[in-house]
Amino acid sequence: MTARSFLLGLTGSIGMGKSTTAMFFQEAGVPVWDADAAVHRLYGPGGAAVAAIAALCPEAIRDDAVDRDVLKRWIASDPCALSRIEAAVHPLVAQDRAAFVARHSDAPLVVLDIPLLFETGATGGMDAVLVVSAPPEVQRARVLARPGMTAAQFETIHARQMPDTEKRARADYVIETQxxxxxxxxxxxxxxKLGATHA
Structure with missing residues (x-):
């Protein structure tokens, strides 16, 4: 049987410390794939998603890249826009992730940093899921300390995400990021633990 990496999905709601946790995995020598960074690459100049978005919303293409502000305005004005974008982009993101895993197939552990891991049903390909968590008051203070963030924006984002208690219940591992x-x-x-168990 061919050995393969143990795939650990990393997720957590906004302000829970996911980016910091991902950085600590990288410091420990673990390859980390970042879903948000993948989308930025796909939307960037010459990115694989540019043609797909151009077919849906030509005015969102500027300098051979996707203008996310134009996309946001389209999503706000058209209730079908988001699902159409996701249908076009999600397969490209999945391809990017698969290519990353293949490049690091000799690593005993690979972390897949996916903010909406549960919400998008992406847990199927994972061997285990790690949820990062913090008390609600810590989460709120962290998010409101971000430049330009308002309480209303935080509440909107927070309402779209699966409750932290449900994420913790569905996780294989939980790290408190206090x-x-x-x-x-x-x-x-x-x-x-995972490197030793699944080397």
């Missing part, structure tokens, strides 16, 4: 030291230590312990 301090950097503790988060780093828990990541290192999980890397050792």
């Amino acid at each position: 301090s950097l030291e503790q988060t780093r230590a828990e990541v290192q312990a999980l890397v050792q």
